[in-house]
Amino acid sequence: xxxxxRAAIGIWRARDVRTAGDRGFLVYMVLMVALVTVAxxxxxxxxxxxxxxxxxxxxxxxAPGATMLVVSSMWTGALLLGRDRGPALRPPFPTHALxxxxxPRSSAFRGPVLRAGGLVTATTTLVAGLVAGSLAMSGLSEPxxxxxxxxVGAMVGVITTVAWLAGQAFPRAAVPVALGVLAVGVTTAxxxxxxxxxxSGWVGLAYPGTSSSHTLIALAALTATLVAAxxxxxxxxxxxVLTAQAARWDSATAHVTSMDxxxxxxxxxxxxxxxxxxxAVRPMSGLAWTFLIRDAIGAARTPGRLVVGxxxxxxxxxxxxxxxxxxxxxxxxxxxxxxxAFAGLGPVTDGIRHAASVAGDFPLYGxxxxxxxxxxxxxxxxxxxxxxxxxxxxxSILTGIPAASPLASALAxxxxxLFTQVGNALKGPLPPELLTPIPTPMGDLxxxxxxTWAVDGVLLAASAGASAALAFESPLLLTGxxxxxxxxxxxxxxxxx
Amino acid sequence: MIEVNDVGVIAGNVTLLAPISTSVxxxxxxxxxxxxxxxxxxxxxxLAGARKPTSGTVRIAGAGVIERDRxxxxxxAAMIGLPPMASxxxxxxxxxxxxxxxxxxxxxxxxxxxGVLAELGLDSLDGRFPxxxxxxxxxxFGLALxxxxxxxxxxxxxxxxxxxxxxxxxxIRALRxxxxxxxxxxxxxxxxxxxxxxxxxxxLLDAA
Numbered sequence: 001x002x003x004x005x006r007a008a009i010g011i012w013r014a015r016d017v018r019t020a021g022d023r024g025f026l027v028y029m030v031l032m033v034a035l036v037t038v039a040x041x042x043x044x045x046x047x048x049x050x051x052x053x054x055x056x057x058x059x060x061x062x063a064p065g066a067t068m069l070v071v072s073s074m075w076t077g078a079l080l081l082g083r084d085r086g087p088a089l090r091p092p093f094p095t096h097a098l099x100x101x102x103x104p105r106s107s108a109f110r111g112p113v114l115r116a117g118g119l120v121t122a123t124t125t126l127v128a129g130l131v132a133g134s135l136a137m138s139g140l141s142e143p144x145x146x147x148x149x150x151x152v153g154a155m156v157g158v159i160t161t162v163a164w165l166a167g168q169a170f171p172r173a174a175v176p177v178a179l180g181v182l183a184v185g186v187t188t189a190x191x192x193x194x195x196x197x198x199x200s201g202w203v204g205l206a207y208p209g210t211s212s213s214h215t216l217i218a219l220a221a222l223t224a225t226l227v228a229a230x231x232x233x234x235x236x237x238x239x240x241v242l243t244a245q246a247a248r249w250d251s252a253t254a255h256v257t258s259m260d261x262x263x264x265x266x267x268x269x270x271x272x273x274x275x276x277x278x279x280a281v282r283p284m285s286g287l288a289w290t291f292l293i294r295d296a297i298g299a300a301r302t303p304g305r306l307v308v309g310x311x312x313x314x315x316x317x318x319x320x321x322x323x324x325x326x327x328x329x330x331x332x333x334x335x336x337x338x339x340x341a342f343a344g345l346g347p348v349t350d351g352i353r354h355a356a357s358v359a360g361d362f363p364l365y366g367x368x369x370x371x372x373x374x375x376x377x378x379x380x381x382x383x384x385x386x387x388x389x390x391x392x393x394x395x396s397i398l399t400g401i402p403a404a405s406p407l408a409s410a411l412a413x414x415x416x417x418l419f420t421q422v423g424n425a426l427k428g429p430l431p432p433e434l435l436t437p438i439p440t441p442m443g444d445l446x447x448x449x450x451x452t453w454a455v456d457g458v459l460l461a462a463s464a465g466a467s468a469a470l471a472f473e474s475p476l477l478l479t480g481x482x483x484x485x486x487x488x489x490x491x492x493x494x495x496x497x
Numbered sequence: 498m499i500e501v502n503d504v505g506v507i508a509g510n511v512t513l514l515a516p517i518s519t520s521v522x523x524x525x526x527x528x529x530x531x532x533x534x535x536x537x538x539x540x541x542x543x544l545a546g547a548r549k550p551t552s553g554t555v556r557i558a559g560a561g562v563i564e565r566d567r568x569x570x571x572x573x574a575a576m577i578g579l580p581p582m583a584s585x586x587x588x589x590x591x592x593x594x595x596x597x598x599x600x601x602x603x604x605x606x607x608x609x610x611x612g613v614l615a616e617l618g619l620d621s622l623d624g625r626f627p628x629x630x631x632x633x634x635x636x637x638f639g640l641a642l643x644x645x646x647x648x649x650x651x652x653x654x655x656x657x658x659x660x661x662x663x664x665x666x667x668x669i670r671a672l673r674x675x676x677x678x679x680x681x682x683x684x685x686x687x688x689x690x691x692x693x694x695x696x697x698x699x700x701l702l703d704a705a
Contacts, residue, residue, distance in 0.1 A: 279590065364580055
């Protein structure tokens with residue numbers, strides 16, 4: 001770090017100097033969180049990983065292939081993430097000040113990149129160590145393999161960080177490269193003969209019990225080459241990208257701090273740049289058709305987002321079907337299906353969010369707010385019925401699970417997830433009354449209530465999925481969740497604007 | 498067309514709008530002027546039904562102001578701040594969709610759309626998405642959305658905001674055309690040229 005850079009960062013940090021009391025409280029808070037939350041969680045994860053089921057999962061013949069898929073997905077995700085939020089990120093003002101200076105960006109943004117890379121690498125190293133440790137504890141691999149696979153995990157973390165940075169440095173090229181990485185990863189996982197020639201294959205071949213020194217050398221060489229490219233990548237960072245990412249991240253963290261997750265997520269919603277010559281509004285005999293086509297073309301203008309939404313809905317349909325497999329943890333798979341369906345509906349419910357905004361503003365359209373919302377609900381309804389039900393039918397056929405129950409549950413889940421999206425769109429800012437402390441013998445429950453309000457959409461979607469999976473065992477549960485979802489939506493509609 | 502009787506707005510112990518009375522006839526343009534904080538936007542919000550007065554009454558076409566009433570919504574159009582915009586629609590799509598919801602005649606909707614866009618100088622920007630517009634273009638786009646729907650009363654808060662003199666001129670022409678066609682206008686503005694060219698009457702608000 002040059003003297004100029006040190007001085008500049010020093011000035012920025014000096015405005016936020018903590019008192020001794022503040023520092024003491026911070027240490028106390030970190031210790032308490034570590035003792036009360038992190039330590040029990042880490043113990044639970046270790047016990048789960050070393051349980052008979054955990055060891056069986058890690059020792060299964062499919063584990064190396066699954067590892068290849070996970071690693072290639074991680075590199076793909078890192079490349080795509082870098083386009084919106086890269087590792088070279090400081091607060092907006094220092095980002096601008098350093099980016100317009102003559103200081104090399106490899107020096108100006110080294111600290112944030114090292115911190116981000118350190119976090120990623122520590123995480124991947126821990127996960128790899130956990131897997132290898134679990135197998136070593138059961139005598140299924142050598143103790144040395146723990147250190148070796150942890151080192152592989154560290155290298156995966158470094159490569160992930162470089163991919164993340166590359167996505168930030170080359171946002172446009174990141175998409176095709178990410179798709180290529182994913183394609184190679186999937187191919188590697190299903191075609192064993194090419195595993196010695198691809199990076200994700202090297203990781204799979206280094207899996208405990210199958211370790212090969214050649215692949216380790218290849219992975220180390222790749223990691224070293226990529227690390228050497230880091231300064232070049234950093235010096236290619238564009239000022240517009242840096243300042244835009246810094247401003248957006250700053251704004252998003254401010255919204256998250258005030259528990260406004262919806263607005264924070266909206267900041268990262270991709271905006272359309274294609275399909276402008278394809279008319280979205282085509283006056284037809286019925287307004288419902290006009291809105292259906294308008295929403296479909298509108299969604300297709302961000303094709304990547306639409307594909308992610310459809311894939312998520314497909315995954316949701318698969319999970320809710322698997323929830324009916326004998327011996328499966330049905331409620332857990334159902335809850336996961338609910339969460340994924342809720343997220344997957346996001347890209348196809350832009351019209352619903354627009355209707356919610358219009359409903360709280362001055363009259364613009366020549367139809368009532370209720371009809372506007374109903375018209376905008378048609379497109380997501382059509383998409384979820386087609387995708388969820390098709391996924392459930394195909395999964396039923398492939399797995400031999402009778403289709404009737406999964407189909408009914410998928411339909412119930414889809415409708416509840418859509419209702420939850422409507423409620424979420426109408427949510428508005430945090431009601432001031434929730435800021436009131438709720439004193440109890442256990443402490444102030446106000447924060448818990450505010451957090452519940454902030455993530456109520458996610459909680460309702462997970463509950464909807466779990467109750468849909470248990471619909472035939474406990475129909476009252478599904479009824480209760482459905483009533484709650486509808487009441488929340490109606491209440492927000494009444495208080496809109 | 499509009500009757501305002503002793504309308505005032507108080508929030509807590511702060512006077513947002515001192516009691517005021519006025520009336521506006523059909524095909525008349527009332528310009529509301531006054532320094533910042535004198536209650537211009539508050540008055541417009543009361544007229545548009547977005548805020549209830551703490552004293553006095555407002556009647557538009559003989560009826561009370563009920564923002565969710567169907568007849569009121571059809572009669573009164575307002576732009577106080579920018580209207581909500583859909584990020585996935587182009588300028589043309591937006592205006593056409595608004596026009597389409599007000600008429601069964603698709604040809605008339607298309608003609609109205611192209612007419613409004615040309616009137617405000619937005620026809621060359623019809624393929625842009627809202628995030629691709631400058632602040633002045635966004636202001637014109639907001640006006641286009643409001644002008645694409647039918648109304649008897651048009652309420653506007655500083656329509657000249659962020660506009661260069663040429664575009665202010667376009668807005669004045671568009672508003673005069675609406676007034677000449679029989680619409681009643683209530684416009685709050687800081688623009689002397691807009692006030693001079695459009696006003697049939699001027700209401701000057703004093704500090705509350």
